[in-house]
Amino acid sequence: MKNLSRPLRSVLYIPGSKPRALDKARGLPTDAIIFDLEDAVAPDEKPGARDLLSQALSAGGYGERLKIVRINDLSTQWGAEDAKAVCAMAADAVLLPKVSSPEDLEALAEITGDLPLWAMMETPVGMLNAAAIAAHPLCQGMVMGTNDLAKDMGTRFRSDRMPLITGLGLCLLAAKAHGVAAIDGVYNAFRDEDGLAMECAQGRDMGFDGKTLIHPAQLEIANAAFSPTADEIDLARRQIAAYDDAIAKGEAVAVVDGRIVENLHVATARETLAKMDAITTLSAE
Template structure:
């Protein structure tokens, strides 16, 4: 499935130390799961969490959901063993926290081989090196770590996230330039559906492929926000039909709803329809 159309609307963090949460995730309507060995696991549970996760992935049952394992940093006491174990777990990708340069991914790849890699973008140095990180040959996706980034930048919280916009935008440009997936950071107030919806819409309008989530209650909001709407699907179909009709008559442009439709609009329209089809396939 084309990564530009394969849905990553909802990317849910699951603590790998919690068997019940690992089991529940098998039936949640999420597009991807980040099985967390890092922040969601206390130091005294790190080794047990690794074994628990390995057993859950071996058991399977996660269907079409993309399975991503987030390690502890390689400079931590657990990172090396996490990487060695994750490479054998049957996951789809490995997520490295606090990536500051392509060299961090090189160090991980020495352990995990040709496994697809994802990078947490959550430090000022990492943001400054976003273009080089996105260009790494094994990188498949980027995850915005907005909590850590806000801490490092010493910003104040604002609903419009203005203090984070420079970092978010730089990572978006890097990801889009290299054609890798990029998902937005978490929304901490998991009971605030209205605030989550607003931030999801903002992220979708900016170009993010989806949003990382911290609670199953957030899944539906993200799935709706990052999916093509019925109006978008209808417009896409009409744009394609009008352009095809114009092309058959020797014209290079068409008009839909009083607006010019060129080939670039048709490319976007076809991607919208392909994404809608992919969501239907994954949901089934």
């Protein structure tokens, strides 16, 4: 189990070819940044974006935000050079597009060595191989590429995302089984706050750690959705206190708000408080 223990409520895509965006990202309240060398960069700008991003990361200023670089697929003319360049960048991880099997990650690791790997989960075969991908020893995160998955599956858009639920669930189970981060896909209509909030709530209820975002305007909603609520924090504290009191009396369970509290509930309560502490520390930066 890898257990990447840090807040990942908001994971913002930033184009690697845009100096202004790279600079602005230093002051945004995002838990992680995906510096994109793939979809957000035009073909003729890719070599320059690689150099620009390297300079930006060397300059620093991104604090404790997790810094992930999404490279081009290794089958493209840019992928291998991207992978080599990331090794020299001040990045925390490299994100590989369209991962279909653990062999894809292994091919990347042959270039990037011990650098932590993240996998874009965006193909039907990737969904079917999710458990094996998550089990790769260098894999620390899985990012849902819901747009590409929907395209490959030929689905129609539905606000409840029912056509994608099986794929989302397979990747989520794989991530939880192997202790890697699970990040939900993007919400395309960045001005639709209600729709974003609904999709964030769905992702949080399913168990995702956070959501990928395409615009800074989405940060506040995602950060709120994937943070413990005041009621959850209060309940967690009361569950721990009641359980500790019960154990001191020689009892195995406690009762809070008319519900049984066992050790598994206390473990969840402690995780809730630890997550809130980590969020508070990151936010105070």
